Amino acid sequence: MLLLQTRGLMTAQELAGRLEVSVRTIYRDMESLHAAGIPLYGDAGPKGGYRLLDGYRTRLTGLTTDEAESLFLAGLPGPAAELGLGAVVTAAQLKLMAALPVELRDRAGRIQERFHLDAPTWYRDSEPVSHLPAVADAVWNEHRIQVRYRRWKAPQEVERRLEPYGLVVKAGRWYLVARSGEDVRTYRVSQILDLHPLPERFTRPDDFDLTAYWQAYLAEFEARLRRGEAVVRLSPGGLERLANLMTPGVVTAARQSAEPPDAQGWTRVTVPIESIGHAVGEFLRLGADAEVLSPAELRDRVAATAEQLTLLYGPARKTPDDLATPAEQVTPLHES
Structure with a gap:
């Protein structure tokens, strides 16, 4: 009844396939529903099928x-x-x-x-999404929009004319999936600085699947994010903490590459990394529970940072002007 109510005309074969029963069972059930007084009608012929009387709605019953x-x-x-x-x-x-x-x-x-669902991640303030209602309205009504958008690379502020296909919320952050020119791209809603609805409408492709697009986007993003590899020795505590400090894909790859522990209980793993500069910050979070073995540049950068920390916090505390390491060797935790 719910299938017929939501989809309209359906053949016995379609109902049988959807409910995973035989066509004979559908015929028997239809007779029982009709006998129970349900306004159900069957039409014969190539364009026939079963339908409910127009306007009939079942009450909200039958929920388990x-x-x-x-x-x-x-x-x-x-x-x-x-x-x-x-x-x-x-x-x-x-x-x-x-x-x-x-x-x-x-x-x-x-x-x-x-039970309470709190979707955002820990340790972050909520993002301003002042343009979210306007974006959602454009998605729903298939209206083009003109936006001024702030991105991470130069030039940072750009103008874009978008056909908004859908909205995704991930870890408390809103993302807009929209066509710009010939490409479908992803935009962070909080980075939209100005938005102007346009009068013209667009036709959303019938074959566009928002869920499939998002899954493909995440897979591509993960692949682009991790372009290199580092070989690292981890203490038992470091191996355990890895899951709390890095993304699931990185942790899985590291654990799959893990060698048997050595005599001290340390494990050698291969960890995907985004860049040398980013990896310095990643591995420093593990402190003395991690030793970078390769690449040599990453090991040298971690050692140089550790030396700076020793000079800063050692018995003969130095001022920043006393540090010998050139400033260009100090790498931020996140690349901009």
């Missing part, structure tokens, strides 16, 4: 306990509020709660009391 509970775990209150839909989500949940049977209503209420 797990289904009812999962509905109250699926919401994202933070992102919904950023989209201006916080009150709408609350109203929808109230209506759903009122429609549930008493026993399911009680269990759904306990879910809300005992």
Whole structure:
């Protein structure tokens, strides 16, 4: 009934395939529904099938306990509020709660009391997304937009004319997937400095799959992010801390390359790195639990930084002007 209500006309073969039963079972079930007074009609012929009487809607019944509970775990209150839909989500949940049977209503209420989803990552302030409602409106209504966007490379501020295809929220950050010229690209919504809706509309490709695009984008991003490799010795504690300091893809690659521990219990691993400068900061976070073996340039840079720290914190404390290492050897934790 729900399939026919949401999709309209469907053949017995289509229903059988969707419900994973035989066509004979569909015929038998249709007879039972018709006998129960459901306004269900069947049309014969090549364009025939089963349909419900126009305007007929089933009540919200038949939910299992797990289904009812999962509905109250699926919401994202933070992102919904950023989209201006916080009150709408609350109203929808109230209506759903009122429609549930008493026993399911009680269990759904306990879910809300005992589980809370906080999507953003630790140690970061929330990003300003003042243009998010306008972006979402353009996505929904298929309107082109003109934006002034700040990116990481020069020139930092650029003008872009976009066809917005979809929005993705990852780790509390909003990303816009949009066509610019001939390419589909990803834009961080917080980096949109100005936005002007344009009067003309565009046609979103029927074959564009936002989920598939995003998965491919993440895979490509990870591949571009890690262009080199470093061989590192890790103490047992360093090997354990690796999972808390680096991305899952890097940790997986390192663990797959791990050799048997040596006599001191240290393990040699091969770690994908973005660049020498970025890797210096990455491995320094492991402190004395990591020894970089190669490449030689990375080992030298880590050693030079450690020497600077020794001069800075040693018994004969030096001022920054006393440090002998050239300034160009000091690398920030993140490249800009």
